[in-house]
Amino acid sequence: MNKTTETTSHAQQGPVDRIPVTLLTGFLGAGKTTLLNHWMHQPGMAGVAVLVNEFGEVGIDHHLVDTVSDQMLLLDSGCLCCTVQGDLVAAFRKLSDRMARREIAPISRVVIETTGLADPVPVLYTLMEEPFVCARYRCDTVIAAVSATQGLLQLDEHPESQRQVVAADRLLITKCDQASSIQREQLEAALKALNPQAEQVLVRNGIADLATLMASGGVYGRADVASSLQAWLGTEIARHGPSGLFALDENAIDLVNGDGHYLRTRRRSSHHSTRVRSFVITWDRPIAWLGFSLAMGNVLRAYAANLLRVKGLMRVAGDEAQPQVVQCVQDVAYPPVRLAAWPRDSAFDDGHSRLVFIVRDLAPEQESSIRALLSDFSSNMAALRVSATDWGLPTRCWLSQRVPIRSATDIEHEGWEIQARRFRLHGAGH
Numbered sequence: 356m357n358k359t360t361e362t363t364s365h366a367q368q369g370p371v372d373r374i375p376v377t378l379l380t381g382f383l384g385a386g387k388t389t390l391l392n393h394w395m396h397q398p399g400m401a402g403v404a405v406l407v408n409e410f411g412e413v414g415i416d417h418h419l420v421d422t423v424s425d426q427m428l429l430l431d432s433g434c435l436c437c438t439v440q441g442d443l444v445a446a447f448r449k450l451s452d453r454m455a456r457r458e459i460a461p462i463s464r465v466v467i468e469t470t471g472l473a474d475p476v477p478v479l480y481t482l483m484e485e486p487f488v489c490a491r492y493r494c495d496t497v498i499a500a501v502s503a504t505q506g507l508l509q510l511d512e513h514p515e516s517q518r519q520v521v522a523a524d525r526l527l528i529t530k531c532d533q534a535s536s537i538q539r540e541q542l543e544a545a546l547k548a549l550n551p552q553a554e555q556v557l558v559r560n561g562i563a564d565l566a567t568l569m570a571s572g573g574v575y576g577r578a579d580v581a582s583s584l585q586a587w588l589g590t591e592i593a594r595h596g597p598s599g600l601f602a603l604d605e606n607a608i609d610l611v612n613g614d615g616h617y618l619r620t621r622r623r624s625s626h627h628s629t630r631v632r633s634f635v636i637t638w639d640r641p642i643a644w645l646g647f648s649l650a651m652g653n654v655l656r657a658y659a660a661n662l663l664r665v666k667g668l669m670r671v672a673g674d675e676a677q678p679q680v681v682q683c684v685q686d687v688a689y690p691p692v693r694l695a696a697w698p699r700d701s702a703f704d705d706g707h708s709r710l711v712f713i714v715r716d717l718a719p720e721q722e723s724s725i726r727a728l729l730s731d732f733s734s735n736m737a738a739l740r741v742s743a744t745d746w747g748l749p750t751r752c753w754l755s756q757r758v759p760i761r762s763a764t765d766i767e768h769e770g771w772e773i774q775a776r777r778f779r780l781h782g783a784g785h
């Protein structure tokens with residue numbers, strides 16, 4: 356074989372063999388985990404490895420996705436876009452090592468669910484520039500979930516949300532079942548202005564076709580785009596804009612999307628606004644659901660402007676074996692669901708209730724008053740019943756309905772450990 360032929364065949368082989376990666380992004384509470392949970396039940400997900408990353412001290416999301424113990428990893432040491440890029444590379448290495456040792460069957464795709472606050476650019480940079488990763492994996496698609504009900508406001512107030520939209524090649528407009536047509540159309544127009552080339556997909560009740568996740572994206576999935584981010588950026592600049600739009604220096608990563616929109620981010624240090632932080636409230640005894648729901652309603656009402664996201668698992672008196680999942684996005688409380696059992700081998704091992712709050716501009720004394728409101732539920736049933744008739748209470752939907760159980764049996768995780776059960780080869784002797 357002459358040299359030219361060798362070079363050609365190597366070049367042809369490399370990109371074909373690399374495992375496609377889908378980045379699933381979207382602001383806090385936009386519906387990423389809900390979408391993932393639906394997709395995880397599809398037969399087409401066999402062989403897909405999922406990496407979940409959360410902002411906050413206690414990981415919740417991986418407990419909310421069913422039947423995932425064997426193909427899901429929690430990236431729990433911080434937000435993917437700033438502190439855990441090394442961990443992300445380590446996870447890719449581990450996947451590759453296990454495949455090489457035939458401990459797991461070949462992986463057909465990796466899906467990374469980022470935190471709602473993640474800037475996708477540093478993650479893209481890792482995928483496209485880190486030598487180990489880009490030799491074996493290729494960024495295929497960036498999907499951003501945007502809430503039809505809250506997305507416009509989030510785009511206005513949170514630069515992270517804009518960056519997620521601009522970097523995406525597919526936009527999933529979630530919660531269309533809850534939005535008016537005017538809300539939806541305004542959001543569609545805003546998204547079009549930010550990222551005209553991205554495909555827009557409407558999502559109702561958290562359900563989208565698996566093809567939405569699996570289909571290759573426009574920009575990132577193009578076979579002719581060089582894997583190097585710098586080369587890709589060069590192509591984009593040549594196509595769209597004046598020179599000097601970007602520079603890759605020591606600490607800056609810039610990205611220009613298909614429409615010449617320009618994103619700049621810092622490579623290493625945490626660049627989340629210091630205005631955003633998280634804290635956890637823990638209860639070591641079962642909570643009274645009525646009192647808790649009313650207290651949470653008052654918390655949402657009083658601090659709506661500062662609460663970005665609240666979620667957790669609660670041990671409810673009288674129903675202690677099945678944790679109740681509590682979900683709030685800003686001042687909206689979503690209908691609770693119950694898990695079939697408490698997650699094992701996790702922060703919830705002790706069976707305590709925990710709520711993770713992600714807040715912005717919340718003063719310490721305000722945090723103290725939230726803690727106080729949630730530490731002392733009135734035991735006066737008559738008073739509770741009166742306040743339960745407050746029709747404007749954000750947590751009304753927690754009071755009225757029977758809480759369905761979601762089967763989430765056998766859910767466990769090993770943090771960074773890759774769990775091989777699903778990928779195990781028959782007869783491989785493991």
Ligand SMILES: Nc1nc2c(ncn2[C@@H]2O[C@H](COP(=O)(O)OP(=O)(O)OP(=O)(O)O)[C@@H](O)[C@H]2O)c(=O)[nH]1
Pocket residue numbers: 381382383384385386387388389390416470471472500529530531532533558559560561562664682684689690
């Ligand atoms: N009605 C309705 N509710 C939805 C939809 N998508 C998500 N939800 C609800 O919105 C809440 C938040 O959804 P998640 O899937 O946890 O959102 P997320 O983007 O993973 O949240 P973070 O991981 O905190 O950023 C949950 O209570 C979901 O049930 C939808 O399309 N329709």
